[in-house]
Structure formats: structure tokens, C-alpha cells
Amino acid sequence: xTSVGAKLKRxxxxxxxxxxxxxxxxxxLFAFIWMLPVLWxxxxxxxxxxxxxxxxxxxxxxxxxxxxxxxxxxxxxLWKWVGNSVFVxxxxxxxxxxxxxxxxxxxxxxxxxxxxxxxVLVLAGLMVPFEATFLPVYLLFANLDLHNTLxxxxxxxxxxxxxxxxxxxxxxxxxxELEEAAxxxxxxxxxxxxxxxxxxxxxxxxxxxxxxxxGNWNSYLxxxxxxxxxxxxxxxxxxxxxxxAWGFVDFYGRNMAAAVFTxxxxxxxxxxxxxxxxxxxxxxxxxx
Amino acid sequence: MISFSVxxxxxxxxxxxxxxxxxxxxxxxxxxxxxxxxxxxxxxxxFILPFGILYAIFTILxxxxxxxxxxxxxxxMGTNIRYIGLKNFERLLTRDTQFHxxxxxxxxxxxxxxPIIFVGLFFALMLNRPIRGIGIFRTIFxxxxxxAVTVIGLIWSRVFASSGRGLINAFLEQFGAGPIPFLDQGDxxxxxxxxxTLWWTVGFSxxxxxxxxxxxxxxLYDAAKVDGANRRQQFRHIxxxxxxxxxAFLCILQVIASFQIFGQVDVMTRGGPAGNTRTIVYNxxxxxxxxxxxxxxxxxxxIMFAVLLVISxxxxxxxRDQGLGN
Numbered sequence: 001x002t003s004v005g006a007k008l009k010r011x012x013x014x015x016x017x018x019x020x021x022x023x024x025x026x027x028x029l030f031a032f033i034w035m036l037p038v039l040w041x042x043x044x045x046x047x048x049x050x051x052x053x054x055x056x057x058x059x060x061x062x063x064x065x066x067x068x069x070x071x072x073x074x075x076x077x078l079w080k081w082v083g084n085s086v087f088v089x090x091x092x093x094x095x096x097x098x099x100x101x102x103x104x105x106x107x108x109x110x111x112x113x114x115x116x117x118x119x120v121l122v123l124a125g126l127m128v129p130f131e132a133t134f135l136p137v138y139l140l141f142a143n144l145d146l147h148n149t150l151x152x153x154x155x156x157x158x159x160x161x162x163x164x165x166x167x168x169x170x171x172x173x174x175x176x177e178l179e180e181a182a183x184x185x186x187x188x189x190x191x192x193x194x195x196x197x198x199x200x201x202x203x204x205x206x207x208x209x210x211x212x213x214x215g216n217w218n219s220y221l222x223x224x225x226x227x228x229x230x231x232x233x234x235x236x237x238x239x240x241x242x243x244x245a246w247g248f249v250d251f252y253g254r255n256m257a258a259a260v261f262t263x264x265x266x267x268x269x270x271x272x273x274x275x276x277x278x279x280x281x282x283x284x285x286x287x288x
Numbered sequence: 289m290i291s292f293s294v295x296x297x298x299x300x301x302x303x304x305x306x307x308x309x310x311x312x313x314x315x316x317x318x319x320x321x322x323x324x325x326x327x328x329x330x331x332x333x334x335f336i337l338p339f340g341i342l343y344a345i346f347t348i349l350x351x352x353x354x355x356x357x358x359x360x361x362x363x364x365m366g367t368n369i370r371y372i373g374l375k376n377f378e379r380l381l382t383r384d385t386q387f388h389x390x391x392x393x394x395x396x397x398x399x400x401x402x403p404i405i406f407v408g409l410f411f412a413l414m415l416n417r418p419i420r421g422i423g424i425f426r427t428i429f430x431x432x433x434x435x436a437v438t439v440i441g442l443i444w445s446r447v448f449a450s451s452g453r454g455l456i457n458a459f460l461e462q463f464g465a466g467p468i469p470f471l472d473q474g475d476x477x478x479x480x481x482x483x484x485t486l487w488w489t490v491g492f493s494x495x496x497x498x499x500x501x502x503x504x505x506x507x508l509y510d511a512a513k514v515d516g517a518n519r520r521q522q523f524r525h526i527x528x529x530x531x532x533x534x535x536a537f538l539c540i541l542q543v544i545a546s547f548q549i550f551g552q553v554d555v556m557t558r559g560g561p562a563g564n565t566r567t568i569v570y571n572x573x574x575x576x577x578x579x580x581x582x583x584x585x586x587x588x589x590x591i592m593f594a595v596l597l598v599i600s601x602x603x604x605x606x607x608r609d610q611g612l613g614n
Contacts, residue, residue, distance in 0.1 A: 024421055112325065113326075128347060134350075161343075189335075193335075198294075221573070248453040262438065267434075281499070
């Protein structure tokens with residue numbers, strides 16, 4: 001009897017496995033079609049111009065060339081733009097974390113006059129779209145003659161209402177007893193903040209850092225209007241420039257190589273922080 | 289071996305500030321004599337100060353300046369500035385047909401991108417199964433979302449390019465069909481930009497729904513099975529109600545994000561053909577940086593700000609019982 005039962009169970013298991021494999025195959029096929037344009041872009045970047053003139057719609061890189069890529073990788077300008085992006089986004093992220101976590105600590109832990117009204121003022125910033133502020137900020141930088149500098153790309157957005165909100169919420173959840181013990185030992189608020197609060201907040205701070213970095217790296221409108229000379233372009237704006245210069249007719253393959261090149265750093269970044277990004281979405285959107 | 293200690297790093301950091309002791313010590317003695325709440329107020333203000341300065345310069349002041357500038361005829365080089373009261377708004381609301389068209393176009397984009405939420409739900413349901421190896425597809429569908437709009441726009445404008453220089457038309461050409469003027473015909477271009485937005489951002493909705501699905505207790509499904517509920521009934525009465533919160537959240541974000549569509553339009557169509565894909569933000573951008581009319585562009589920004597504010601308030605009230613109201 002038992003052997004019959006075990007056999008039945010095994011058969012059902014096998015059937016289940018077969019169904020699952022079929023399901024995954026169907027999903028894989030769909031994902032393949034969904035990503036076809038990306039595959040085509042990559043393949044096109046390895047095809048020579050004459051072949052592209054003859055037939056654009058091909059997924060077979062034959063004849064094959066690395067000429068497009070050697071041009072892109074040999075372009076000091078593109079590397080400079082990547083460098084600008086790395087510098088701007090890193091500085092922006094570090095500055096935002098510093099400035100916003102300090103403010104958040106005060107809102108989470110200190111009891112002070114005007115606290116409520118100040119916190120409401122900060123939260124009100126969540127309702128202010130970029131469009132409501134960017135023209136005066138543009139004029140401010142113009143008056144200070146700071147356009148076409150990396151500083152102009154770094155400064156706006158450092159004081160983020162969202163970051164203060166997120167960090168305040170998190171800091172409030174840290175048990176008070178930990179601080180009280182340190183306070184007994186005569187530690188200052190700054191020491192408590194640096195040695196107790198920050199180390200305990202690494203998950204939320206990493207999540208915030210990743211999304212701030214991504215957001216700044218991908219920001220479009222502000223660098224587009226502020227950076228108008230090629231030396232200070234970020235890679236995102238630089239790609240817009242060269243794709244407009246090259247258009248749809250000449251340098252098709254080179255254009256595609258430039259697109260892949262632009263996406264590459266952030267894809268690498270994504271695979272390094274993949275787990276934290278996927279789980280961080282829930283943290284950052286306040287769903288969890 | 290290097291031992292890492294936060295404590296020690298902070299000690300050495302504080303050590304650097306010891307040079308200020310002659311000033312700090314007398315102050316500290318004074319500070320300690322103050323009432324505790326005043327003490328904390330001083331400390332708190334020092335903690336908030338760096339944020340406060342930047343927040344004032346880049347958020348608070350610009351809002352007031354935006355209103356101020358919108359009441360002027362103001363050219364970007366700052367030579368021709370004149371107070372004209374509400375004339376900018378009068379012109380915008382009554383006579384500026386281009387602005388009206390941009391407004392309608394933006395509403396159309398909002399409507400056409402709402403389905404992103406439902407496609408995201410579909411993807412989430414598709415991938416929410418305990419099968420080995422399915423996690424990789426979450427990554428694949430989410431990946432476009434973190435790529436810059438320039439890359440996304442470049443790829444899709446080449447896929448949909450109107451002549452034989454686009455993937456689809458080149459493909460059709462082999463069979464003697466086409467070409468389809470995807471980006472040269474207003475309605476088609478609108479659909480193409482909307483589809484590109486879907487492809488780009490659907491992964492975000494998917495992940496939010498996946499998180500939501502995982503929050504629904506398995507016990508509910510088990511109980512339903514015991515009661516003899518079939519899959520459809522389970523979906524209808526457990527899954528759908530369980531996803532209300534992520535759904536509300538995505539609705540709010542999606543409407544606001546679509547209202548601000550700019551990058552896709554700038555990269556793919558530059559507002560064309562014949563201004564057919566020109567959105568409000570693109571209109572502001574053109575008015576200000578092509579025609580240098582900051583005053584007029586700012587008036588548009590004020591209207592947009594007001595509309596967005598009204599939308600968010602309506603949404604917050606509508607979704608209040610989903611726990612997003614606070």
C-alpha cells in the first residue's frame with residue numbers, strides 16, 4: 001500500500017515539475033520578446049555601417065565588427081561624461097545623507113520649540129513638484145554664474161523632504177534605552193548620533209543612498225538646462241547630444257554602442273546592489 | 289589585521305575639534321545652566337541648520353519666487369522685467385491655444401499610462417509563484433526602470449523610426465509592407481511615447497504589487513480552500529482586497545509622474561509632430577529656454593503646481609481609508 005501511495009505522490013510531483021518547467025519556459029519566451037529591442041540594440045552595435053544600410057532588422061551580427069565599440073571606448077569625451085556622472089551623483093548622495101540624517105535625528109529624538117511647525121514645513125516639500133521651483137533656481141545659478149559647473153548639478157535636491165521623512169520614521173523606531181545608557185556616560189548628542197543611531201540605521205541608509213544615487217544619475221531636465229557646455233555634461237545628457245548629432249542615418253551602430261555604453265555603469269551598479277534595490281523599493285515607497 | 293570601530297573613528301573625529309575647546313568650554317558651562325527645553329532647542333536647530341539652509345534656498349524661497357516671477361514680463365537675460373499683474377495667466381487661460389493643446393496632451397498621457405498599473409499587476413501575478421528560477425524574471429522586467437530616459441528613448445525611437453531606418457519598418461520592408469509613420473503622425477506618436485513609458489516603468493509597479501502579494505497572509509488562502517472557494521473566488525475576495533494599498537499608492541504616483549512627462553518626449557519626438565506630443569513641462573521648457581520668456585513659462589509652472597496640488601489632495605482624500613492619508 002505504502003509503495004503505491006509513494007508512487008502516486010512521486011508521479012504527482014513529476015507532473016507538477018513538468019508543469020512548472022513549461023510555465024517557466026512560457027515566461028522566458030515572453031521575457032525574451034519583451035527584451036528583444038535591447039538584444040537588437042546590442043547586436044546592432046556590433047554590425048558594420050554598410051550592413052546596417054542594407055538591412056537593419058537582423059539579430060545576427062554577421063558581418064561582425066568591433067569598430068563602433070572601439071570608437072566609443074576610445075572617446076575620451078564619453079569617459080569624461082561618465083566621470084562627471086560618477087562625481088556628481090556620489091557627492092550629491094553623500095551630501096544628502098549627511099544633511100538629511102542630521103535633521104532627521106533632531107525631529108526623531110529632540111524635544112524643541114517649533115518642532116511641529118518645522119516638521120510640517122519639511123513634509124510640505126513632498127507636495128512640491130520640481131516644476132514649481134526649478135526656474136527661480138535656474139535664475140539663481142545664472143546670477144551667481146554657476147551654470148556649467150558640477151556644483152550646479154550637485155546642489156539642488158540635497159535637502160530632500162522625502163529623505164528626512166524616511167529617516168525620521170526609522171530613527172523613531174530605534175529603542176530609546178540604547179541612547180539613555182550612553183547619555184548616562186555623558187555622551188553628547190552628536191556622539192550618540194554617530195555611534196548609536198547611524199550604525200543601527202545602515203539598512204535604511206543604504207536603501208536611501210542607492211535610490212538617491214540612481215535618481216541623480218538619471219536626472220534629466222535639470223542637467224539639460226544647467227549644463228550646456230560639453231565639459232560638464234553628465235553621460236545621460238551627453239548621449240542625447242551625440243544621438244542628435246549622429247541622427248538616424250549615419251553612425252547607426254555607433255549610436256547603439258553609445259546607448260549600451262551609457263546604460264552599462266548603472267547596470268553594473270544594479271547587479272552589485274540587486275538584492276538591496278529589490279527590497280529597498282518597498283522601504284522607499286513606504287509600503288512596508 | 290585592521291579592526292574597524294565606529295567608536296574609535298568618532299573619537300578621532302572629535303579629537304580634531306579639540307582646538308576649539310577654549311571657545312566651546314565657556315559656552316558649554318553656560319549651555320548647561322539653561323532650561324532643558326531651550327538646551328534641546330539649540331541642539332536641534334544646530335542639527336537642522338545645514339538642511340534648513342539648503343531647503344530654504346532650493347525649495348521654500350523658489351516657490352515664492354515662482355509666484356512673484358509669474359506676475360512679470362520677464363526675459364531670461366534679466367534686461368526686460370516689468371510687472372504686469374495677472375496678464376500672463378489671462379493670456380494662458382483664455383488665448384494660448386498651444387498651452388491648451390499641451391494641457392490636453394498631458395491629460396491624454398496620464399490616461400494612456402494608467403494601464404501601466406494593471407500591466408504591472410499582471411506581471412506580478414505571473415511571477416508570484418514558488419517556482420525555482422522565477423526570480424530572474426523579476427530582475428529582467430525591473431531592469432529598464434533604472435536605465436536613463438535617454439537610453440530608453442534612443443532605443444525605442446530607433447525601433448519605431450518612421451522610415452526604413454527603424455527596426456519595425458525595416459522588418460516590414462522585407463515583405464514589401466509599410467512604412468508606418470509611427471513618429472510622424474500625432475496619434476501614433478502619442479501611443480509610441482506611452483508604450484515606451486510602459487516598457488520603461490512597468491517593473492516598478494510589478495515590484496510594488498509583488499511586495500503587496502507577499503504581505504497577504506497565506507492563512508487566508510488556506511481558510512478559503514477549506515471553505516471550498518475556487519481560485520477565481522480566492523482572487524476576487526482575498527487577492528484584490530489585499531492589494532488595495534499598493535494600488536492606491538501606485539495610482540497617486542502614476543498620475544503625478546505622467547503629469548510631469550518630459551524626458552521621453554524630448555528624446556523621442558521633441559514635442560512633434562506639429563506639437564502633437566508637446567506636454568506641459570515640454571511647453572514650459574520651450575517657452576523658457578527657446579523663447580526666453582521666463583515670466584510666461586513660470587506662469588505655466590504655477591498652473592501646473594496648482595493642478596498637481598489639487599490632484600494630490602483629491603487622491604489623498606479618496607484613498608484615506610487605505611492608510612496613505614497620513
